[in-house]
Amino acid sequence: MSIIHFERVGQSFGDRTVLHDVNLSLTEHRIGIVGANGSGKSTLVRMINGLVTPTSGIVTVDGQNVARHARDVRRKVGFIFTNPDNQIVMPTVQEDVAFTLRRRGLSAAEIAERTAVALEQFGLSEHADHPAHRLSGGQKQLLALAAVLVAEPATIVADEPTTLLDARNARRISELLQTLPQQVIVVTHHLHLVEEFDRVIVIEDGAVVADGEAAESLAAYRALLQ
Amino acid sequence: MIGLYSPGTSLIHRAPTLLKLLLLSLCVLLIGTSSDPWVASGAAAGVVLLFLIAQVPLRAAVAQIAPILLILLVAVPIQGLLSGWTVAALMAGRLIVAVALAALFTMTTTVTAVLEAFQTLLRPFNRFIDADRVGLLVALTIRCIPLVSDIVREVLEARTARGTRGSPLSIAVPVVVRSLYAADALGEALIARGLDD
Numbered sequence: 001m002s003i004i005h006f007e008r009v010g011q012s013f014g015d016r017t018v019l020h021d022v023n024l025s026l027t028e029h030r031i032g033i034v035g036a037n038g039s040g041k042s043t044l045v046r047m048i049n050g051l052v053t054p055t056s057g058i059v060t061v062d063g064q065n066v067a068r069h070a071r072d073v074r075r076k077v078g079f080i081f082t083n084p085d086n087q088i089v090m091p092t093v094q095e096d097v098a099f100t101l102r103r104r105g106l107s108a109a110e111i112a113e114r115t116a117v118a119l120e121q122f123g124l125s126e127h128a129d130h131p132a133h134r135l136s137g138g139q140k141q142l143l144a145l146a147a148v149l150v151a152e153p154a155t156i157v158a159d160e161p162t163t164l165l166d167a168r169n170a171r172r173i174s175e176l177l178q179t180l181p182q183q184v185i186v187v188t189h190h191l192h193l194v195e196e197f198d199r200v201i202v203i204e205d206g207a208v209v210a211d212g213e214a215a216e217s218l219a220a221y222r223a224l225l226q
Numbered sequence: 227m228i229g230l231y232s233p234g235t236s237l238i239h240r241a242p243t244l245l246k247l248l249l250l251s252l253c254v255l256l257i258g259t260s261s262d263p264w265v266a267s268g269a270a271a272g273v274v275l276l277f278l279i280a281q282v283p284l285r286a287a288v289a290q291i292a293p294i295l296l297i298l299l300v301a302v303p304i305q306g307l308l309s310g311w312t313v314a315a316l317m318a319g320r321l322i323v324a325v326a327l328a329a330l331f332t333m334t335t336t337v338t339a340v341l342e343a344f345q346t347l348l349r350p351f352n353r354f355i356d357a358d359r360v361g362l363l364v365a366l367t368i369r370c371i372p373l374v375s376d377i378v379r380e381v382l383e384a385r386t387a388r389g390t391r392g393s394p395l396s397i398a399v400p401v402v403v404r405s406l407y408a409a410d411a412l413g414e415a416l417i418a419r420g421l422d423d
Contacts (some may be wrong), residue, residue: 016338049415049418050417051414051418074418074420075415075420076353078418079418081411081414081415081418083333083411085373085376085408086408086411086412086414086415087415087418087419088369089262089412089415089416089419090337090338090365090369091231091337091365091368091369092231092336092337094379095336098338099318099365099419100419100420101356102358102421103420105422126381129231129233129336131231131372132237133369133372133373147419148419151420
């Protein structure tokens with residue numbers, strides 16, 4: 001598990017301020033982040049992986065400033081995108097999972113072994129040699145998860161991982177995220193996904209408006225939606 | 227190569243990629259330069275034997291070779307009328323054998339194996355070329371073909387659903403815009419997966 005700090009973090013795109021003066025310490029096992037479209041929640045989690053650099057303040061992961069040590073941080077923090085199609089790089093399922101282990105100084109046998117274990121864990125072994133782009137939406141998101149988890153990151157950040165999935169696949173991904181031993185930070189509109197989480201943060205207009213236990217934060221968010 | 231790989235454990239599947247590439251190049255060169263009908267016939271028999279050894283699905287193999295037959299339907303009569311039917315038959319034979327050999331290579335070789343072969347080939351030029359980067363470029367190019375194909379299909383479906391019949395520009399613009407967005411997202415995913423240099 002990683003210890004993630006946001007210290008007076010702000011983000012602007014031109015004249016538009018997306019986040020202002022965010023202070024957070026993320027240390028829990030499972031953390032949910034909810035908020036309306038355009039509230040700044042995706043920008044917030046992208047900063048953990050260094051995909052977005054804050055215009056003010058700093059984000060640290062285990063004491064490392066993400067802006068300065070992005071490569072090291074990315075080895076600890078895996079990122080799952082909303083659309084798995086954008087995350088698949090290699091033509092076949094097996095090759096895409098193995099792709100994550102490139103440049104890690106592993107032998108071909110080690111890569112093959114770890115890839116096989118990851119595919120087995122996500123029920124993709126029988127699709128190992130199949131074209132990745134022909135998988136179903138749910139299977140693609142499972143592949144995206146397998147491709148991230150094969151690198152054994154300490155933290156998984158998932159940006160709306162169930163938005164494009166049907167109810168069945170959304171539940172499957174949701175159950176998987178609940179059982180991972182890694183620290184899991186999930187941005188979602190599916191509130192049931194984070195109901196059992198240790199902590200839920202509500203973002204509104206670029207600021208944290210509720211932060212605490214899931215039931216409490218979700219009640220605050222529902223009240224906000226009224 | 228875009229989803230054409232047919233898993234297997236045959237001798238041809240297990241053969242080293244560089245050896246397969248070398249033999250493929252030599253065979254295509256030999257068939258292309260020889261005007262002896264016996265060479266083309268022998269090559270055709272050899273290709274059939276190789277397909278039998280590889281045990282690739284017949285339907286997939288035919289799907290690979292069929293497009294060239296459509297081209298030959300037009301090219302052979304023209305060549306026959308201009309240069310004679312023997313020359314036309316020889317040309318058709320050469321093309322079918324060459325395409326079949328290339329198809330056999332793609333059906334029995336994974337993209338990763340091809341990339342590794344590329345990297346081995348480029349290793350002597352490491353001072354000038356980053357072989358790993360070239361390999362990644364090739365992989366991304368292959369990956370992007372179905373991605374762009376999906377975008378085109380979705381744009382055409384959206385047009386049909388709206389009952390419009392726009393100009394080619396009305397297809398090209400959304401396809402280009404969406405392709406650029408997809409490229410941006412793919413770049414971001416590569417960064418997130420640690421390929422940020």
